[in-house]
Amino acid sequence: MILKQKLRWLVPEVVQTSNMDCGPASLKCLLEGFGVSTHYGHLRDACQTDVDGTSINTLEKIAVELGLDAVQMVVPVDHLLLDIPGYLPGLVVVRLPNGNTHFVVAWRNHCGIVQVMDPASGRRWPSARRFLDELHVHTARIPPQRWRSWAGSDDFIGPLKERIAALKVGSTVATALCERALKDESWLSLAFLDASIRMLVSLVMSGAIKRGAEVSGMLRRLSVEFSTDTSQGFSLVPENYWCVRPSHPRGSELEEKIELAPELLEFSGAVIVSVKGVRDLNEVEPKSEALSRALSEPPAKPLQQLWRFMREDGVIAPLTIFIAMLGSVLGLMFEALLFRGLIDIHSELATEVQRAGTIGLLIGFMVTLLLLQFPTAKVQMMIGRHLENRFRMRFLAALPKIPDHFFQSRPTSDTAERSHRISTLRDLPVLGTSIIFKVFTLLATAMGIIWLAPTAAPLVLIMAVLQVAVPLIFHPVLTDYSMRVQTHAGALARFYMDALLGVIPIRAHGASESVQREHESLLTEWIRAGYSSLRFQLNSQAVQLLVNCTLSSVLVIYCVNARGASPDLLLLIYWVLALPPLGEEISGLMRSYPRQRNFLLRALEPLQAVTETDTDKNSADSVEFSPAKPVGIKFENVSVNASGRTILNGVNLEISPGEQIAVVGASGAGKSSLAGVLLGWHKPASGRVMLNGGELKGELLHRFRLHCAWVDPAIQLWNSSLLENLSYGNKPGAPLYPILQQADLLKLVAALPEGLQSPLGESGALVSGGEGQRVRLGRALGREETACVILDEPFRGLDRQQRQRLMNRVREVWQGVTLICITHDISETRDFPRVLVVGDGCIIEDGKPSELQAQGDTRYAQLLAAESSLWQECWQSSSWRHLRMASGQLTEVQGVSGATPASRFTEVASEQ
Numbered sequence: 001m002i003l004k005q006k007l008r009w010l011v012p013e014v015v016q017t018s019n020m021d022c023g024p025a026s027l028k029c030l031l032e033g034f035g036v037s038t039h040y041g042h043l044r045d046a047c048q049t050d051v052d053g054t055s056i057n058t059l060e061k062i063a064v065e066l067g068l069d070a071v072q073m074v075v076p077v078d079h080l081l082l083d084i085p086g087y088l089p090g091l092v093v094v095r096l097p098n099g100n101t102h103f104v105v106a107w108r109n110h111c112g113i114v115q116v117m118d119p120a121s122g123r124r125w126p127s128a129r130r131f132l133d134e135l136h137v138h139t140a141r142i143p144p145q146r147w148r149s150w151a152g153s154d155d156f157i158g159p160l161k162e163r164i165a166a167l168k169v170g171s172t173v174a175t176a177l178c179e180r181a182l183k184d185e186s187w188l189s190l191a192f193l194d195a196s197i198r199m200l201v202s203l204v205m206s207g208a209i210k211r212g213a214e215v216s217g218m219l220r221r222l223s224v225e226f227s228t229d230t231s232q233g234f235s236l237v238p239e240n241y242w243c244v245r246p247s248h249p250r251g252s253e254l255e256e257k258i259e260l261a262p263e264l265l266e267f268s269g270a271v272i273v274s275v276k277g278v279r280d281l282n283e284v285e286p287k288s289e290a291l292s293r294a295l296s297e298p299p300a301k302p303l304q305q306l307w308r309f310m311r312e313d314g315v316i317a318p319l320t321i322f323i324a325m326l327g328s329v330l331g332l333m334f335e336a337l338l339f340r341g342l343i344d345i346h347s348e349l350a351t352e353v354q355r356a357g358t359i360g361l362l363i364g365f366m367v368t369l370l371l372l373q374f375p376t377a378k379v380q381m382m383i384g385r386h387l388e389n390r391f392r393m394r395f396l397a398a399l400p401k402i403p404d405h406f407f408q409s410r411p412t413s414d415t416a417e418r419s420h421r422i423s424t425l426r427d428l429p430v431l432g433t434s435i436i437f438k439v440f441t442l443l444a445t446a447m448g449i450i451w452l453a454p455t456a457a458p459l460v461l462i463m464a465v466l467q468v469a470v471p472l473i474f475h476p477v478l479t480d481y482s483m484r485v486q487t488h489a490g491a492l493a494r495f496y497m498d499a500l501l502g503v504i505p506i507r508a509h510g511a512s513e514s515v516q517r518e519h520e521s522l523l524t525e526w527i528r529a530g531y532s533s534l535r536f537q538l539n540s541q542a543v544q545l546l547v548n549c550t551l552s553s554v555l556v557i558y559c560v561n562a563r564g565a566s567p568d569l570l571l572l573i574y575w576v577l578a579l580p581p582l583g584e585e586i587s588g589l590m591r592s593y594p595r596q597r598n599f600l601l602r603a604l605e606p607l608q609a610v611t612e613t614d615t616d617k618n619s620a621d622s623v624e625f626s627p628a629k630p631v632g633i634k635f636e637n638v639s640v641n642a643s644g645r646t647i648l649n650g651v652n653l654e655i656s657p658g659e660q661i662a663v664v665g666a667s668g669a670g671k672s673s674l675a676g677v678l679l680g681w682h683k684p685a686s687g688r689v690m691l692n693g694g695e696l697k698g699e700l701l702h703r704f705r706l707h708c709a710w711v712d713p714a715i716q717l718w719n720s721s722l723l724e725n726l727s728y729g730n731k732p733g734a735p736l737y738p739i740l741q742q743a744d745l746l747k748l749v750a751a752l753p754e755g756l757q758s759p760l761g762e763s764g765a766l767v768s769g770g771e772g773q774r775v776r777l778g779r780a781l782g783r784e785e786t787a788c789v790i791l792d793e794p795f796r797g798l799d800r801q802q803r804q805r806l807m808n809r810v811r812e813v814w815q816g817v818t819l820i821c822i823t824h825d826i827s828e829t830r831d832f833p834r835v836l837v838v839g840d841g842c843i844i845e846d847g848k849p850s851e852l853q854a855q856g857d858t859r860y861a862q863l864l865a866a867e868s869s870l871w872q873e874c875w876q877s878s879s880w881r882h883l884r885m886a887s888g889q890l891t892e893v894q895g896v897s898g899a900t901p902a903s904r905f906t907e908v909a910s911e912q
Contacts, residue, residue: 007089008033011107013480014040015487016119023047023059025119026091026103027066033089033107034278036067039297041605045406046290056093056103060273063091066295067284069276074140074269076159076243078198081109081128084158090274095136106131106272121525122484122532135270141247144265148187156190157182163197167204168211169219177223187244187265188258189226192233195242196222202241233258243268289685300608302600306428309390310383317379321433324376329440331369333448380433384426391425391603398610400702404681406609413493418606424599431596435589442467442582445575452572453559463551467583470547471590474540479594481533486598488526495519501762537591544587548580630658630818631691631704631787633678638687640673640841647673649841650687660811660819662829662849664863665838671822674838675790678820679710707787709780709814711794717764717772722749723756725775730782742809743778744802769797777806781813789819804828826863835860 012032014025024044031038047054047062056072063070073087080087089107096102105117114131116124126134150156157178164174181189196219203209209218222236239245246262286292310318407415446464450457499506499515506512555576563569633655640648648670655661663671676682677689680701689696691704717725726739736756740746748771752758764772773796780789791810795803807828811819821832829835830849837845837852837859845852845859852860874880882893 007108009108010477011089011105011115011117011123013117013123013484014119015122015484016491020054021047022103022119023054023056026105026117027059027063029105029117029119030063030068030070030089030091030275031066033105034068034275036278036295037299038066039294039300039608041406041609042290042294042297045403045609046288046294056091056271056273059091059103062291063273063275065284065286065288065291067279067281069279070273071276072271072273074138074267074271076194076269077132077135077137078163078201079156079159080106080132080135080270080272081114082159082162083109084162085155087272087274090272093136093138093271094134101136122480122529137268138271139266139268141264142267144187144262147244147265147267148185148190151187151190151194152182156194160194160197163201164219167197167200167215167219169216173216173220177219180223180227186261188230188233191242191244192226192230192237193223194244195233195237196226198243199237199241231258297608300601300604302597302604305604306387306600309387309394310429312390313383313386317383321376321379321383322436324372324379325433325437325440328369328372328376328437329444331365331372332441333444334365376433377430380430381426383429387429388422388426391422394607395422395603398607400705401610402606403609403683404676406606411491411493413497414491415606416497417489417493418602421599422603424596425603428596428600431589431592435586435593438582438586438589439468442579442586445578445582449555449572449575449579452568452575453562455562456555456558459551459555459558463548463555463579466547466551467544467579467586470544470583471540471587474536474543475590475594477536478533478540478591479597481529481536482594483598483601484529485526485533486595486602488522488529492519492522492526495522540591541584541587544583545580548583552576552580629787630816632657632693633788633818634690635677636687636690638677638684638689640677640682641685642682647682647841648677648684651841651843653836653843653846655818655820658816658818659834660814660832661821661834661836662832663820663822663836663838664824664826664829664860667824669838670841671838672792673841675710675712675792675820675822678788678790679705679708704788707783707785709783709786709789710792711773711777711780711790712792713773713776713796715776715779717760717775719759719762721754721757721759722752722775725760726778726782728779730779731784734782734784739778739781742781742813743774744806745774745778748774770799770802773797774806777810781810786814786817789814789817791819791821791823793823794821800825807831826860826867830864837863 012029014028014032016022016025021044024040024047027047028038028040028043047058060070060072070090075087080092088109089105092104092106094102094104102118102120104119107115107117109115109128112128113125114128116126116131118124161171161174161178164177165171177193181193184190200209200215200218204211204215209215225236226233234242244265244267246259247264247266284295286295442464446460449460453460495515495518499519506515556573559569559572559576563572633653635651635653638648638651639646651674653674663674665671673682677684678696680696691700694700696704718728722745723736726736727734740749748767749755758766760766760772760775764775767775773794777794789810794810795806798806803825807821808831821829823829830853832849834847835845835849835852836843839859849860852858853864855861884891884893
């Protein structure tokens with residue numbers, strides 16, 4: 001059942017973090033606009049893993065699964081914004097200046113001004129003509145009967161009549177033209193009428209003809225001439241005005257006469273996922289678990305989370321601040337009354353001693369008020385520091401549990417910006433107490449005015465309420481603007497980091513101007529967002545000032561007329577004139593709140609991404625897991641999806657404790673994904689992974705990681721000393737010499753200027769690729785109580801002889817430990833007792849290498865033969881020059897064709 005949902009007048013604003021997020025950001029906007037609350041983090045994660053968030057077909061399916069009545073269609077460009085049949089709101093594909101496609105949400109058409117939510121820049125208001133020029137025109141090939149069936153419906157005839165009416169052609173003429181075209185059972189008459197109207201609109205816009213009788217006459221003449229010879233349609237109306245035309249092979253010349261009975265038509269138009277309403281919640285059943293989480297996750301409530309953090313320190317400090325604020329407010333009111341009392345009793349203070357004593361008491365009272373604020377401010381800052389520290393501890397505790405795709409799907413700079421902004425959390429208690437203090441002062445002042453002038457109570461209450469209501473009215477829009485600025489700032493930092501990390505490749509490939517253009521485009525959006533936010537803040541401040549000046553003037557005039565020259569008039573006017581400054585201070589504080597709230601939301605997002613809850617944590621005590629024993633692993637029909645693509649499909653595998661196996665296959669076959677499932681980077685979409693009889697998740701996964709040695713070229717090398725890199729993640733105090741010897745690092749230590757204290761540079765930039773890989777191996781060898789070893793291309797960058805030596809050594813060191821080695825060097829796997837061949841996400845072969853090789857027709861035998869053939873063609877060909885790099889010297893080697901592949905590789909390609 002489809003429910004009609006009242007649309008928000010202002011489209012919700014969701015700004016993307018990266019270029020890959022325009023799909024989920026647009027979808028989140030549509031869902032929120034129709035009142036369907038979804039969690040943006042889970043939605044974008046689902047689009048990065050389970051489904052492809054860059055495909056409009058997939059976005060349509062997700063919208064339907066999440067409860068929207070959405071349908072994708074291709075419509076003529078000039079029909080998109082018309083009221084009949086009403087395609088808006090919808091998700092539309094536009095073309096960027098660089099030629100790439102982009103998703104935006106077209107929300108409403110306000111008399112020629114289109115309300116658009118662009119994930120790249122936020123909410124914007126282009127003219128209808130400009131927006132139509134931005135659309136991506138898609139051409140689809142469809143049968144003529146299918147197009148004629150659609151064109152004969154109200155979905156096409158209604159907009160057609162509306163376009164004719166816009167040319168001020170009489171309804172009688174329009175109806176007659178449409179009926180004549182509908183009588184033709186072929187596609188041509190309706191297509192010609194549509195093209196004729198489009199051409200006449202263009203002529204009117206250029207000023208060549210005028211609306212009304214002139215257009216009507218031309219339209220009738222075109223219709224008469226077309227009915228005489230229908231094949232001359234392109235002669236009457238140029239082909240570029242036709243939204244549908246006969247399909248021709250690419251590169252063929254255009255024909256002057258129209259093919260009357262083509263097999264296919266080319267229909268060109270805008271692509272839109274139009275949303276008509278929402279479906280009944282009982283009918284909404286997302287197929288993906290990630291989409292279910294996005295729909296069921298409650299909206300973020302940052303203030304509640306903030307209060308939970310503060311309650312962990314107890315409620316004494318907040319209660320103390322609250323009491324101190326009440327005392328300060330009452331003190332300010334009493335201070336005003338004291339000044340008022342001085343006016344009445346000044347004549348009774350006859351002696352200088354009395355006057356001095358009175359002044360001393362007054363000064364003492366004022367000093368007491370000031371001293372009361374000092375401990376209050378100190379407690380506020382203490383709460384802020386504790387809040388920041390607790391948040392950092394929560395973040396560090398949750399860091400190992402945050403899914404890997406959370407970091408993979410976001411720019412590193414954006415994550416770093418969130419971390420740097422954590423320090424702003426300490427300002428939240430000060431901001432909150434300041435708002436509460438000013439509101440209490442406002443209420444107390446209003447009560448004082450009402451006490452002195454009861455007849456002015458309605459006007460005073462209206463003025464006091466407006467001091468808070470006006471900032472609250474502008475608060476939602478200010479929140480959107482603030483989030484837009486912060487999101488752009490986080491994405492903007494990506495260019496600085498990328499430029500620093502990739503300065504050499506950027507210069508080598510001449511990509512400086514391209515990076516500069518991309519940076520400039522994002523910088524422009526950030527500046528625009530900042531100006532828009534500032535402009536809106538100034539507008540809200542202007543409205544506040546106008547309201548305050550008007551009401552305070554009216555209130556002062558009323559009090560003067562009502563009270564006359566009474567003794568309380570001065571105090572009354574003082575309190576009345578104190579209301580506008582209080583309102584401006586409250587407004588300024590509330591304008592700062594959206595910025596702080598957005599900082600808090602972005603800081604809380606990594607914590608909300610933690611998927612392992614207490615209910616997910618299986619009892620590790622019930623599963624036999626001892627670091628001293630090798631583990632047994634079992635895959636039970638495991639499938640893994642990423643970006644809508646299946647990377648592992650129905651994998652069934654059992655690895656016995658202490659077994660050593662090799663995994664081979666083509667690039668992209670799914671070898672590393674197997675390791676990713678074991679390490680928790682990928683979560684199975686179906687099936688499960690068993691470890692010693694228990695499902696590998698939660699606490700068991702955490703304990704498994706602690707006792708797993710992992711070597712991969714992607715493992716980070718830090719910009720610190722060699723010693724710190726080797727001991728990173730391992731227990732201190734482990735013997736170092738055996739590790740250096742086993743990983744062939746003794747020569748490297750001797751060659752480095754400061755030995756073990758020599759820095760390796762960021763990502764190991766100060767050592768070679770092979771040396772960095774041996775450092776990673778040394779870090780893994782330092783792992784104590786290893787229960788499993790995962791080697792993923794462990795010796796990349798090393799020569800074959802060294803790879804074979806290190807492989808034999810690590811297999812000997814980890815003898816009796818479950819070992820999985822993923823490699824592209826097929827010949828190295830012949831020494832393993834078992835080999836797996838992976839292809840297209842499946843295990844296609846499993847057995848002993850010698851048996852698979854002996855069969856001849858196996859995939860493993862083919863890989864071995866291809867590797868051997870490659871060595872022969874590469875090294876025995878006379879068309880190749882053979883160079884040798886040794887000790888920094890490059891020399892040419894002659895006569896290497898007779899050597900074996902292994903020896904040739906060692907002699908020619910070895911790097912020292």
